[in-house]
Amino acid sequence: MFPRRSIVVFACLVVLSALGLTLHRIDQGKPGYLGDLVNSKLGNKAQDKQKSKEAVKQEAVETSSEPCSRNIEWLANLDLKYPMHYAQRDIVVRPTPGIRRTSLTNISQILFPQTRALLADQNPVLELRDCPSPLVLEIPDTPTMPVDASRMHFGIATTMKRLDESAPYIARWLRDTGAKLFIVVIKPEKGQPPTSKEMAVRQAKMRKHGMDVTLLPPLNEKELYTETYFSLAKIMYTHRTEEASWFVLMDDDTFFPSMRALLAMLDKYDPAREYWIGAVSESWWTVARYGMMAFGGAGIFLSRALAAVIDEVYDVCTTEMHPAAGGDERVMRCVYGHTETKLTNEPDLHQMDISGDLSGVYESGRLPLSLHHWKGNAGYPVDLMSLVMHICGECFLQRWQFGDDTVLSNGYSIAVYPKGELANGLDFSKAEETWNSRTVDESVNPGTAHSMSPARPGLELDKQKIQYRLLESAFVNGALRQSYLHKGKEGTNEADTLLVLYWRREDGNVTDNST
16 A cells, blocks of 8 residues: 555646646756655755855754644735645744855755645645755844934925825834934825824824824925925924934835944944935936936935035025926035035945846845835835845845855845856856846946946846745744745746745844844
8 A cells, every 4th residue: 555645746746747737847947846746956955165254154954854744824815826836944043243244155055955736725734754954044143122213314205195005114114213204295186185183193103103203294385296305304404303413305115124224324424514425326327317416216315414504595495496306306406506515425225217127136135225116016025025134134135045056135036047057157246237228328338337337147037047036025923934936937837836935033033123
């Protein structure tokens, strides 16, 4: 008599064969199935090589001979196509003094030793024959206490509807930091401006959730949005606290992944001197059109000294301003017209003016100080992507290479390079140019050289690189779950593949949103 497990496996194979489901092997250069039913691997074992000092030390991660159970009932909440392939791995992070974040950390172990097929009527408790031990990754020993950002004042001009949409994301970086946010609520294109009561209710709700916000009407209800945006500088300075050192104008879809990293950047500068800090657009075409200015989506940072000057000349600047000038352009014209201050460019602040596939930005291994243009149909849910920072501090978008063909860009993607691209010396110090560049006539800048260099040519998806993009992320019993999905090619029998990571801290601490 055959063991029950063998009968189940055989039955799965029969069903999949009847459906015409293609079970590809990674070592054949195609995404797909890697486990109990087909003996292939995601992340082949690397050749013996001496690990550099930057490589993360590992605990024993050989596959256990003991069977285990995995609860997959939560998959019912996702819009998935069955049959599909599934793999799961636990990762334990170990805060270690002296360890620093690197662009790419090499790990000799494979990430997913095995996967299996899932059917639509799959038992919610998945029985596995062999369960790998958790991978143990060493990370920088980032402090877990709340960061004090009380010296920061932020300003946004937006409608009540857009504020409702943005509030959960604002909470991700603002909550319990001590920073103040001034929100000027403007009239929507259609309809009436909010009442003072409506604004008070929204303000109370956001404060209840740990955000020190103040909702205000425009200084002049007849002013244009661009005028209201510029007025944020005056409003923030007028309502400043004694400890306020930096005043930040931003868009309602600006996202700061790490308040701690943001403060570390500002600590390089003396707020008693006139500083205008920001980032030019990543697109040289946009810079050529609008000039060397701090673009608002990346965040415009005014030191206390410069904010005082702008407050003093605010009326003059407003009178002199061209009616068609944008909000960030108005700041530029005022600074250039009435001070000797020049832009201090911080390239890790991102306006995100480039179009197309932005994977090369998110897979570059660089920790952004700000992100923009990520909401709606853009497909970059940075609130979910950055959740892992609760577990491992500033590990958001940090890269780990597992074996000789798999790279995790934490919170964004898992990429498999099936044709030996890694072994052939793919240069990960350069960002993969997946985005579209807009050229400028007679310019030697091909489009993004000033902002995204060094870069290398993009790879062909599903041939040179197989990409599993983050689908969802959520906290489950003290762990952070990340699900990465690769969709089977349309018009074929290729199945979807879902790769799931569960992140935990070895010390049991979970960092707050301000890390």
